[in-house]
Amino acid sequence: MVLTGAQVIMECLLEQGVDTVFGYPGGAVLNIYDALYEYRDRINHIRTAHEQGAAHAADGYARSSGKTGVCIATSGPGATNLVTGIATAYMDSVPVVAITGNVNLDLLGLDSFQEVDITGITMPITKHNFLVKDVRKLADTIRAAFRIANSGRKGPVLVDIPKDLTAQKVEFLPPAPPEQEKHHLFPFEQRFEQALQMLEKAERPFVYAGGGVIASGASEALKTFAERLDAPVACSLMCQGGFDQTDSRYMGMLGMHGTNTAALAIKNCDLFVAVGTRFSDRVLCNAKSFAQHCPIIQIDIDSAEFNKNIDVDLKLKGDAREILEELNRRLPQHTHADWMANIAAWKADYPLSQTASDPNGVTPQEVLETLSDLTNDDAIICTDVGQHQMWAAQFYRFRHPRQFISSGGLGTMGFGLGAALGAQVANPDARVINIAGDGSFHMNCNELATAVAYNIPVMELVFNNSVLGMVRQWQKLFYDNRFSQTDLDKNTDFVKLAEAFGAKAFVIQTKADIRPVLEQAFALREPVLIDCRIDKDVNVLPMVPAGASVESPILEM
Known part of the structure; x- marks a missing residue:
């Protein structure tokens, strides 16, 4: 059958079992988005608040499901906004296919409006990337992208498609019979x-x-x-x-x-x-x-x-x-x-344990262990990056694969909420919780709007200590308490912010609040934020100083 390039992309996505894509429309992908409208009964599209959120959502979808995540962005700034998300997936070997639009073929290389060499930019952070210049090669290129992303050591692949190719018509042929899969090289x-x-x-x-x-x-x-x-x-x-x-x-x-x-x-x-x-x-x-x-x-x-x-x-x-x-x-x-x-x-x-300076104060350990109890150790926990990330790994009881979704290699602040959206879409019956610090949350709080718009029932749990905790901890240990730019000095009211986006919000201020607030939040099957106030001097321990032996951690500060 004869299809436009944009329709070819849709058919290839369906061939690969794709049910959801994350993205943001723009001029260079107008034809692709027109095809998404045509295929809307077969391919669900989630429009995030920012393209980086789309990349992180595709990543969270992939990590939590084992399938390949897909994100779409327009040319220029749309494509470059994906870069941090692509690099995050690359460092943690996550299968993601990123589809970007570009200017028309005859405008490539002329510094045209909203043109960037996105394949050149992403070459070091993808398993492979493609710039498609012939519509007759488009289908096989999309198929190759998925095969590469999800084979061997998995990772992201980018496909850049000039706008005019998505309008051109071509005979669409079903895929050739797959070659006999080569068995992994096995040790002698x-x-x-x-x-x-x-x-x-x-x-x-x-x-x-x-x-x-x-x-x-x-x-x-x-x-x-x-x-x-x-x-x-x-x-x-x-x-x-x-x-x-x-x-x-x-x-x-x-x-x-x-x-x-x-x-x-x-x-x-x-x-x-x-x-x-x-x-x-x-x-x-x-x-x-x-x-x-x-x-x-x-x-x-x-x-x-x-x-x-x-x-x-x-x-x-x-x-x-x-x-x-x-x-x-x-x-x-x-x-x-x-x-x-x-x-x-x-x-x-040597058990892991935390104590608060105030006997009524909240410790992350108590919050996370209570979360484990209330969710029967079965929630999908996403995190941003910082102290809260380590606390989540230390104190929530993970019992199954694909429960923990976090940026390990790149350490991307702002990763968690987008990833949680993707994980929740991939696992609609699961309880998905993003653990964030207030510093990380400020980087991606706009994705609360996405959660509300699509009624994606993620819980955003913000450990709010008014500092960039992990960096401050290093400053405390190794920089003689010179807290340069780590006191956030922000007056953000997270409850009002969440409500402005249309989400429900609660506050945990004392130890007595932990269980009743979490139970109240869990009773809602809708986006919810919890502002959890903790002391800025709660540290992540044990800790091995830079350059020291892993055999000699610091146990107390």
Whole structure:
């Protein structure tokens, strides 16, 4: 059948199982939006308040569902407004397809109105990007974008389409039969045998899981592996929920804000097994002192991650789930009773805990643990970036994959509310809560308007301490209390702001408010904001100072 380029885009989205796109209209995508109107009964479109919000919403949709998220923006500033969201997805290996319009073909490269070289701009932050110059190649390009985004190490792909191509007509052909899918490269047999020998020899093994566990659907295989090896497990920020946190083997996070139990375990282990993690600097802290006393096995799908940040002794390249399942088939049951007893003792000796200077004051721990209770540990928790992000990872009990949606690699303030919108759209029956700080909330509060316009029932929980808490914490520790530009000095009334957008709002001011306010908010199935007042001197602990060993965290300030 003969279709316009814009209609071809719609048909390709339907081929890929896309039910929702996030975006913002503009001149260069008028034909695409006209086609969206035509296809509105099959493709839902959410118009965000800002293109960055659309990118974050597509990201949250993808992280929470495992499907590829889609966002659309016009040329020039519309396209550049996507850049931070694309970079966020790239750093955390999230499958997103961003579709941008551009000026007509004959105007490219002439500094035309609202023209930017968006493929050049996004080259370092996409798995691949395309500038389509022939409408006959449009369908196959869209198909390739989805294939690339959601294969191997996942990530964002951008497709830039000049406006005149979206109006041109072309014969639309169904996709060719898919080629036989190539199996992931699997480690040589010799490497499996070496891994099994190292696992057999270990008396104090440590299993560390990263975001690749969730991306590959390896959570069950990880649980079996830990049980078979009889080993404790720590998770990266991106793997929260990848291992059941109520499991006695779970030690918490490892790294700059990891638990002391995990720090003591890495100090005393005799084998470190890393699954689906890139060994970021926030985990290693000081790479020269990280696990120098024991061998390291690394399982990863991306060979570029081997020996990039730290040298490892054995590399197992491939899909994390497939490799763990193969190891599980071959691994006999191990028992390390003394080692596991040590782990249990450290957990008892060094629990995560917070106290308020005012006995009636609110601590994030009490709020988040109450949230866990009220939601049966089953909510999808999104976060912005800062102290509140770490508190959410520390104190909410994540039991399932894709429960925790946060910007780990790029650390994008303003990420959370857009991501929460996407997660809620992808999971309409779930309870979705965005945990924010007041600094982050000021960066994306406009997306409350989107939540209200589409009646997307997210909860925005703002830990309001009137400071940029994480930066201020560093200033307190390392800059002799010179709080340069971290006291926000804003007089924003969050309740009035939320009500101005059309959302309900509540305030938590004392410990006694926590449960009744949360219960009242949960009784509403509509957008709601909670202004949760906390002391500006509540810190994120433990904390490993920059350059220090991960084995020596600060436990109190």
